[in-house]
Amino acid sequence: MAIDHDWWRGAVIYQIYPRSFQDSNGDGVGDLLGIVQRLPYIASLGVDAIWISPFFMSPMKDFGYDVSDYCDVDPMFGTLADFDAVVDTAHRLGIRVMIDLVLSHTSDQHPWFVESRATRDNPKANWYVWADPKPDGTPPNNWLSIFGGSGWQWDTRREQYYLHNFLTSQPDLNFHEPQVQEALLDVARFWLNRGCDGFRLDTINFYIHDKQLRDNPPLPKERRNANIAPSVNPYNHQEHLYDKNQPENLDFLRKLRAVMEPFGAAAVGEVGDAQRGLEIMGQYTAGDDLMQMCYAFEFLAAEQPTAKRIVDVMHEVDEKASEGWACWAFSNHDVMRHASRWNLTPAAQRMFTTLIMCLRGSVCLYQGEELGLPEADVAFEDLQDPYGIQFWPEYKGRDGCRTPMVWEPSNQNGGFSTAKPWLPVSSEHLHMAAAVQEDDPGALIHHYRKAIAFRRSHEALSIGGHSAIKSYGDVVYFTRTHGAQEILCAFNVSDTPSDFDLPAGEWTPIGAELGSAQPSADGRLHFGPWQVCLAHKL
Template sequence: MTLAEPAPKLAENKDWWRGAVIYQIYPRSYQDSNGDGIGDLAGIVERLPYIASLGVDAIWISPFFMSPMKDFGYDVSDYCDVDPMFGTLADFDAVVDTAHRLGVRVMIDLVLSHTSDEHPWFKESRANRDNAKQDWYVWADPKPDGTPPNNWLSIFGGSAWQWDARREQYYLHNFLVSQPDLNFHNMDVQEALLDVARFWLNRGCDGFRLDTINFYTHDAELRDNPPLPPEKRNATIAPSVNPYNHQEHLYSKNRPENLTFLRKLRAVMEPFGAAAVGEVGDAQRGLEIMGEYTAGDDLMQMCYAFEFLAKDQPTARRIVDVMKRVDDEASDGWACWAFSNHDVQRHASRWDLPPAAQRMFATLIMCLRGSVCLYQGEELGLPEADVAFEDLQDPYGIEFWPEFKGRDGCRTPMVWQSDNQNGGFTEGRPWLPVASEHLSLSVANQEDEPGALLHHYRRAIAFRHNNPALSIGEHDGLRASDDVIYFTRTLGDDVIFCAFNVSETPSDFDLPKGKWTMIGEELGSAHPSLDGRLHLGPWQVCLAKKNA
């Protein structure tokens, strides 16, 4: 395995996040260090040299806080401690120390919109209507007929309101019943959450991934959401079988008051040089909200929407349309792009990509304006695992199976070697079964194969870092010619031309006027033919630098 040389100190650059490549770790499934079948922080420490060898700038670790694990850590019962299944605070400190020594920053997943119903705050709040935290959550009286106060729906199915007999009121839960929403109209709640951020920043954390960032604040008047016309519905955020898609979520999320809290959070992060990437969960206004939340220098540094996490493989026209909308709606902001994560089917399967296409898309994401999130195993080309119903753990999949199988198929354990059924992930029984078809794609197998996808990802990341125009430069807007997208990235005098054939159909193409030097041979970049034309084969790219 190629290991990175230790870096004595990370470069001091408050804009380190701009154009950064961030590697997402789902800790339950990365590396088990103690044989209990569940990945942990000590396992991450063990694998950090591998992560550093990819050349990424930072890791994002999905939640490892105290939790009853009904939503696998996204239901937090103590924001300032590590759940014993993942280790201890000392183990987290070891992650930070080791990552920093290897030149990698550490971002953690903060879930601020809701807590677990086992959090002490909620236990106190629900006890009665007269306590210090009685309005720390979103409580509302029923309508006169006893029904919920409005028509808001939960992403996990059914009403977003749950009756509580102690208070004889409903509480809001945009997700599971066991995930009550915090009341961001209460300034004490905001300050408590800012203290959570301070706690982790003081432990050396370099930033945050902010779960469901657009869900924080609700409409104080509890107005009904209007219906969404069928032609505007899509399954980007929730599966098509979920009635959540039938509403326009004007009042249950996306509220303008959210900006006030985000400015406070940015002020807390600023002295630490920390950065945040927000998850914008909205199927209709995602890019618009991304632009709104990242505008200027007092809100979030980055956000990502779900345009490239959608079901259908993006065509040339689709990619151009998305990037044009970003230019129009988020020109003063900063996007963070991802093709896969812990909430969606892996894109190798979702888009049914042959190996050449996987390489092309890996190169493409490294050339787009914005930052990049890679999901563990993406660099191996792992397909979605087929998890049997009796092995399902995800409540989302259990609720909507078989039409929607949930998120377990993208959360199965990382495969490090192929000489045992558990892929080197654990010596015990893994919490989700290791997919047998993943074993041949293990890290060990690919390390020994020069042409493996793993090495292509390393080359693509290095190419991005070696050409700063790709990470922090401007672009001239994407254009499409049949199945080819093309654009230039510019930083000072450096101009790089990028073209991508996003189909299996060969295409001829002309370089822009001027003198160009072909680059990116290690990524399979095409060269002009004798007549000066470019012939792009299926899924082929062309990369060129303009001569001075």
């Protein structure tokens, strides 16, 4: 595939959670060859790239986000040759391959940590974040883990604490150590040389901690939200000034971009911050020497976006990230599926799909959202996610969005596996399987295809600029422009009809295949519930 350094701009990226996509060998767990098997389906959606969640060697305490070897495939998922088959097949189908790099921490079974914890003076002694206790034996500061409790774990070998922003089995790497940064850049080089086209960077703002280990200040209750951690988690009680979001992170990101640049590779960073997400996104994607894209959690939040909320978010992007590039998503492997999170009707799902394809930025879709899958109800005894087990029942964890993909309805496993799946397939999902929807011209999957194709056929939508986003009642509207092409995008973000006056100018309706409203003779638009209007300016 020829090098195109701007392929990511406006790209539609399909996220694959490999454990739950397709099992090729009958062990109940999805794998890389399963992805190969289903790549023609992904290509049929019209997406530009796939993002594959971690498949590296791992004890799977956090399902691959605890890496024990960055440069090998866990046997659960296959082999390096299987990864090569994914890349070769994807490239033949015109799809780029992005992989999920977890650089902020490793598994405690990684050889680096095994060596680091052995003594205080070995060659890797400083590769992780170690600190002495306070005089009374308590942790060095008040930093908390996202998974609950202190962010520090006592280690009897070194008689010190080590930092873990997530599970105690996920110690944080020390990015203040130059050798750590170089080792991680070598990991990126390994996969780029193997044909990878880019990276999704897990918890990109967690890489570097405050060297002085200063306490985080308390966060006033009125400023708390549950965008990053559930409301029952005390992690929300702090303003995270020192355990993440450090300015030195920009220097590492520039080094990573320099490694990626000769390959034409691109990265999308996950910004995990409930108060400053869009600001950090702007910092990390500004200019041409940092990351190409980042996503924050504004549209991954629990509340269904109203017209006002959409306008507020996009205005904040214009204010804080005008030189950057967002990657929008409504669902992923860490949050409840948005069909359930926002309690969407089929008409509302179609509207939001068209909306995300019209926003300035790139787009991430999560496997199964094109089928309209709701959140699966996973019984406590079937839970796998340590996060859900920790905070049950107020928070049920992430297993409900991670259940296996449903391909056909003929058996309880949905065509995912011939064996009992690692998580149960939702019976509610079976009648929504891909094969069922393929045969139904009115099914949601066809709307996704049409919306993606519409985006790709209009450069104003994929790479253009936008006017200030405004709202009129429940209607959100803006224009997207590229060269001489100007497109009006208007959305009724409600279940009640709305009227709207077209902006000045001559507008030709487009997007009939997406249910676009047609203006009346008097130039007014009469929106039905959840209806959109797309028009081209003459």
